[in-house]
Amino acid sequence: MQAVFLGSDPLSLDTPLLAVAIPEGATASDGFLARLDAHLAGSLSRLLDAGDLKGKAKDEIVLYGGGPGPKRVVLLGVGKTAEFDAEQVRRFAARGVRVAERLGLDAVSVWLDGHGQSAGAVLAQAAAEGAVLAAWRFTELKKLPEEGQTQVIDVRFLGEGDAAALAEGVRVGEIVARAENLARTLQSRPGNVATPSHLAAEAARVAAERGLAVTVFDEARLAEGGMHAILAVSQGSDQEARLIVLEHKGGAEGEAPLVLVGKGLTFDAGGISIKPAPGMEDMKYDMSGGAAVIAALQAVAELGVKANVVGIVPSSENLLNGKAIKPGDIIHTLAGKTVEVINTDAEGRLILADALAWGARLGPSAMVDCATLTGAVVISLGRHAAAVMSNDESLSEELRAAGARSGERCWPLPLWPEYTKQLESESADLMNVGGREGGSITAACFLKEFVGDVPWAHLDIAGTAYGDGKLPYQRKGGYGFPTRLLVEWVRSRAG
Ligand code: BES
Ligand code: MN
Ligand code: ZN
Numbered sequence: 001m002q003a004v005f006l007g008s009d010p011l012s013l014d015t016p017l018l019a020v021a022i023p024e025g026a027t028a029s030d031g032f033l034a035r036l037d038a039h040l041a042g043s044l045s046r047l048l049d050a051g052d053l054k055g056k057a058k059d060e061i062v063l064y065g066g067g068p069g070p071k072r073v074v075l076l077g078v079g080k081t082a083e084f085d086a087e088q089v090r091r092f093a094a095r096g097v098r099v100a101e102r103l104g105l106d107a108v109s110v111w112l113d114g115h116g117q118s119a120g121a122v123l124a125q126a127a128a129e130g131a132v133l134a135a136w137r138f139t140e141l142k143k144l145p146e147e148g149q150t151q152v153i154d155v156r157f158l159g160e161g162d163a164a165a166l167a168e169g170v171r172v173g174e175i176v177a178r179a180e181n182l183a184r185t186l187q188s189r190p191g192n193v194a195t196p197s198h199l200a201a202e203a204a205r206v207a208a209e210r211g212l213a214v215t216v217f218d219e220a221r222l223a224e225g226g227m228h229a230i231l232a233v234s235q236g237s238d239q240e241a242r243l244i245v246l247e248h249k250g251g252a253e254g255e256a257p258l259v260l261v262g263k264g265l266t267f268d269a270g271g272i273s274i275k276p277a278p279g280m281e282d283m284k285y286d287m288s289g290g291a292a293v294i295a296a297l298q299a300v301a302e303l304g305v306k307a308n309v310v311g312i313v314p315s316s317e318n319l320l321n322g323k324a325i326k327p328g329d330i331i332h333t334l335a336g337k338t339v340e341v342i343n344t345d346a347e348g349r350l351i352l353a354d355a356l357a358w359g360a361r362l363g364p365s366a367m368v369d370c371a372t373l374t375g376a377v378v379i380s381l382g383r384h385a386a387a388v389m390s391n392d393e394s395l396s397e398e399l400r401a402a403g404a405r406s407g408e409r410c411w412p413l414p415l416w417p418e419y420t421k422q423l424e425s426e427s428a429d430l431m432n433v434g435g436r437e438g439g440s441i442t443a444a445c446f447l448k449e450f451v452g453d454v455p456w457a458h459l460d461i462a463g464t465a466y467g468d469g470k471l472p473y474q475r476k477g478g479y480g481f482p483t484r485l486l487v488e489w490v491r492s493r494a495g
Pocket of ligand 1 (some may be wrong): 094268271286305343346347348372373374375376432433439462
């Protein structure tokens with residue numbers, strides 16, 4: 001896969017397909033559309049004048065040029081100009097790739113025109129993200145179906161204006177999207193492939209390729225370190241747990257790091273509190289947060305972000321055998337607090353408790369975790385946003401804003417002390433569940449007990465990490481969410 005910026009003249013470019021956004025009310029009387037109309041021997045203006053292409057969001061028409069230049073032009077309606085924001089650009093570029101795929105083409109060129117809504121670098125980054133994400137498929141365990149056998153491998157971007165800004169936007173967008181595609185690939189691998197040690201090996205590979213430092217704790221080292229909550233979850237499984245630590249040293253030595261933590265539960269059967277069978281196969285996606293953190297570290301390293309960034313991924317299975325933790329068991333966490341395990345299916349917060357306590361010891365300026373933590377978050381926000389819950393209002397707002405810019409949205413829920421009360425236990429410092437009411441919030445309140453006074457935020461991504469693939473840049477399966485959000489936030493912090 002290749003994504004490059006090639007200047008401002010697509011009409012003399014030898015390309016099998018050029019994708020052009022057509023907003024509502026577009027005319028071919030001047031500017032690029034007038035030149036395009038000439039290339040198409042007037043068929044664009046006749047099309048628009050006849051009212052057969054109105055620029056509505058679903059409109060799609062392919063026209064054929066004669067002579068040199070683009071062989072085909074796909075006109076993609078994008079709706080109202082005023083609403084053509086970065087997310088609409090992402091979707092437009094993705095549609096260009098999907099049309100190429102349908103036509104059996106392995107290359108596409110994309111005309112960048114923000115219609116005054118996005119600055120050059122933002123526009124180009126969003127377009128590159130959309131195109132590179134759209135080209136991803138999980139093919140390693142399946143023969144490609146007859147139809148759609150081509151994979152788009154070459155995307156060129158062209159546009160007018162600040163060429164340096166456009167080229168830089170394409171470069172950044174390609175890096176971010178390729179990282180998100182790595183997260184998607186890791187997510188898509190089934191539980192028998194993507195085990196904790198597999199995730200650790202993938203993290204080590206990324207580290208070696210991108211110049212990150214990597215440390216992997218096996219179970220002996222987890223025990224030495226006192227991370228008994230991770231070990232408790234893992235004890236019911238034959239696969240050994242791992243704690244993966246990736247470090248990007250892009251800031252000054254001794255400068256407080258940004259810490260990203262991702263739940264890397266490679267299969268969640270629920271343990272003794274076993275889940276019902278229907279849909280249980282989706283619990284291979286319970287490592288989505290960990291995949292996004294590994295991917296975000298890859299992107300941060302490639303972008304050379306000027307900050308110290310640490311990624312931590314606690315990874316385990318949650319199965320059930322004769323050694324598995326049982327409801328009522330009390331475990332010792334790294335932070336020194338004891339936890340009564342009421343429900344073994346609330347395992348994510350247990351492995352995160354130790355990972356967050358480990359992260360807090362690094363003295364971060366801020367720590368953000370992401371986890372497919374509760375089904376309840378789907379009830380709260382549906383599948384259109386993750387929940388963000390934090391002990392620091394400005395951090396929460398930074399993440400909300402980074403989410404809006406990246407198209408991976410999150411929205412705040414409160415962490416009032418009344419919710420923490422729901423976690424009080426008779427026999428331990430905390431219970432691992434707080435009842436059905438406010439389930440996403442009580443889960444976050446549990447995590448909050450392990451971060452000390454570090455500014456921290458938790459993203460519950462159970463509703464947004466994977467799905468049916470509704471958007472043009474998604475497929476059914478893993479979405480890589482929230483890789484883009486995390487990278488955007490880290491970059492905003494690094495200034
Ligand atoms: N991994 C699940 C959460 C989940 C549910 C992710 C649906 C994706 C889709 C988590 O470990 C879990 O089982 N949570 C329980 C918590 C409950 C026992 C308090 C839940 O949400 O039901
Ligand atoms: Mn669970
Ligand atoms: Zn889980």
